[in-house]
Amino acid sequence: MSKLLKDKGIVVRTFKYGETSVILDILTEVHGLGSFILQGVRKSKSRTSPSSIQLAASVDLDFYMKENTDLHQLKELKVNTIRTSIYSDIRKIALCMFLSELTRRMLNKYENHQLEFSLLQSVLDDLEANDDNWSIHIWYLIRLLEISGFSLLKHRVHPEYYYDIPSDTITSNRPLHHSYLSGYDMITLTQLNQADVRQVSQFKPKRDERNRLVEKLLDFLKVHISGFQHIQSFDVLKSVFE
Template sequence: MLIKTRGIVFRSIKYSESSVIVDIFTEERGMRSYLVPGVRRKNARISPGLLQVMSLVDMVAYEKSEKGLNRIREIKSAVVYQSLPFEVHKSAVGLFIAEVARKSIREPEENPRLFEFLFRTFQFLDQTALPIANLHLHFLLELSFHLGFVPGGAWSEETPYFDLQEGLFTSSKTASHQYLDTVTSQVLYQLLRCDYAQCHEVRIGRQMRQDLLDKLLTFYRYHIDNFPEINAHSILKTVLS
């Protein structure tokens, strides 16, 4: 069966001397893996540039199974990036977003709202001229909403701590749980209440930004079974420092 869909390239790995396997999150079928033969040859039918991580594509694919390798019949750019692949800071944030999304999405079926969120995230990152130092933090919070474990409650003087395990703002701490301190909890709540275009307005020092990133990834590990290490994490921290 042929399907026509938009997609976001999350990973591309060498399969043989001339072929690659790409993981693409598709609008119509969710996460899929595709074998693309001959793409590394000279005069390949499909340009290798279309299969780079973060690429936004329109494609026609042969759909055989959810778990096996499928084939791509046609593929072209859905959006031609103007800055994302060429600016170091944007590329670091984009690669982090792609890796977190790939390792967080466990359900194989389609999720149009999640797809649209991710598609627009990469578009915004490419197009924005605003500071992006907080964008990856806001992304993690937005993604948690789509995955079903967005932080609950609200920061206040009565509930000044964020419980990473329970995913709630709380009035007190227990020895068995991990918490954000009161200042970091308040910053987290500010990030929750803004959007991409506003998140740079939240004032966060460099050390707190790094600490909050570490804590949010811990938050993910509490709420996603066997959530793996994020390789782009250390690169992102270095670039944004």
């Protein structure tokens, strides 16, 4: 038996299903990350706006929650926050792709993720409002790690020391592998983490430094989350900023 529920959500993946339907992965405020099918949306007379099924769209949804299924049926889907710049700037589009894929990879389905929902909402709002906040994805990644219980930045590292990611230890010797953060990297990440979302745009590391920090943080996830997969949109993000 199913029951009709209402919630707010953020679209983190969308793909076509059949001739006229789409399947959406949506991070909801109350019911966590879930998969939903919206039927008939690609018909010419559909009442659903195409903007409501865009990646990173903030939406109100009415859906039927059914036990023992991973796919829930949407009755209605409406955009509740109008955003334009994140869909007109290729750099922001690439960032939205990365933020969405990272969210899907890190969160478990159908668990309570209200903190993560609020965090992603604030990041998207800031990305919409600012045209130079190219470190926002690093800030989001650090905050997601914190919420998920990882204490990467618990270490206070001397600038000349190193954080060895696989062993989760501090060492005075540069590791023989590439999976480590320098003391300077750790200081940068700590400063970024201490900033409010509205202050992140003040951090302006160069492109190569941004990419390196993200790569190392993703290395951390691969080591500490079993089965964590490669974030494909990171390759897109790097190419867009070349």
